[in-house]
């Protein structure tokens with residue numbers, strides 16, 4: 001009887017310790033970023049956009065929040081082992097909220113080629129007089145900046161870098177794909193680096209998984 005009690009107590013103790021350790025582990029994972037110092041002495045801060053594998057994908061930014069100084073940069077990359085895309089999207093003006101799909105009418109073009117060539121796909125066509133609908137939104141897919149005046153421009157993938165003044169309306173990484181898996185999404189990006197010039201809290205989300213939220217606190 002005493003022996004049984006001892007065994008049960010031991011199991012309880014081990015369980016409690018395991019729960020505490022895994023909770024601390026998760027909290028550490030979500031709060032500590034990857035900081036490395038390069039040869040020149042500057043600090044490189046990295047945040048994972050997603051992760052996991054095909055059976056257990058992680059749709060979160062790790063860590064969810066980073067704290068940096070003015071003039072420092074953060075680099076996001078996608079460490080997944082499968083080609084699951086994510087975006088790092090700062091919607092700094094609510095009017096620039098957007099979606100990954102965006103129909104366009106193209107009345108004067110009839111030439112569309114599937115990407116990759118020979119893929120089992122075609123543009124979504126809506127019946128209408130000489131109209132064709134294109135579903136993918138370039139301002140989600142390609143690294144895109146909308147400045148304070150509302151002018152949009154694209155940055156070249158796959159390793160776009162941008163210095164944020166803090167006056168922009170929209171700063172988006174485009175679709176981030178693990179390096180080597182671009183074939184699944186040609187023209188997508190691998191990394192996105194933002195240098196922050198103004199103090200503040202910058203919240204961002206993934207347009208493909210809107211529950212993926214993160215923030216950069218600049219002081």
Ligand SMILES: [Cu+2]
Pocket residue numbers: 050059085086087206207208209212
């Ligand atoms: Cu995502």
